[in-house]
Amino acid sequence: MDFMDIDPANLEIVVYPDPILKQTAKPVQAFDKTLQAVAVRMIELMYDADGIGLAAPQVGLPWRLFVTRPPEDDPNAQTQGAGCVYVNPTMQITTRDMDVHEEGCLSLPGIRVDIRRPIEVTLQAMEVDGQPVSLSRDDFMARVWQHEIDHLNGVLIIDKMNPMDRIARRKDIKELERDAQR
Numbered sequence: 001m002d003f004m005d006i007d008p009a010n011l012e013i014v015v016y017p018d019p020i021l022k023q024t025a026k027p028v029q030a031f032d033k034t035l036q037a038v039a040v041r042m043i044e045l046m047y048d049a050d051g052i053g054l055a056a057p058q059v060g061l062p063w064r065l066f067v068t069r070p071p072e073d074d075p076n077a078q079t080q081g082a083g084c085v086y087v088n089p090t091m092q093i094t095t096r097d098m099d100v101h102e103e104g105c106l107s108l109p110g111i112r113v114d115i116r117r118p119i120e121v122t123l124q125a126m127e128v129d130g131q132p133v134s135l136s137r138d139d140f141m142a143r144v145w146q147h148e149i150d151h152l153n154g155v156l157i158i159d160k161m162n163p164m165d166r167i168a169r170r171k172d173i174k175e176l177e178r179d180a181q182r
Ligand SMILES: [Zn+2]
Pocket: 104, 105, 106, 107, 147, 151
């Protein structure tokens, strides 16, 4: 998609099996008004859909960008509509400890699966104005970051299902594929 074609106010959440969800997103080049407007719209869509995080491919943009709600211990967490924006993020896993937790995805309505992930990561990214940030978490937000970075690499939770979930969710996934053809 061309920069000039984007109308941030009209972005909507795209659902599986939209092919954009399988693409590897490209680094953001310009920290401009379009980027800011896209981030604002993504935060709005995330809250409207009652989500915790949202990645740019989920609104049809193959950009390395995601938003999350503020962590609960963040002073901004109490601000209505506040969100964190991470541009061109990279992540290091800083522990060998893993845990399993159920995850959902705004692009996979009705599907929840158990995903095993490292419990602690460090995230490096730029804020929407280009300021670099480096953050470490060992709580649920570490899992959210990993889920969103997976999106930037074209990876969905249904790509990471254990064999039991793969069988149990087969019908739900097929239904989403059928809905897309209607
Ligand atoms: Zn997701």
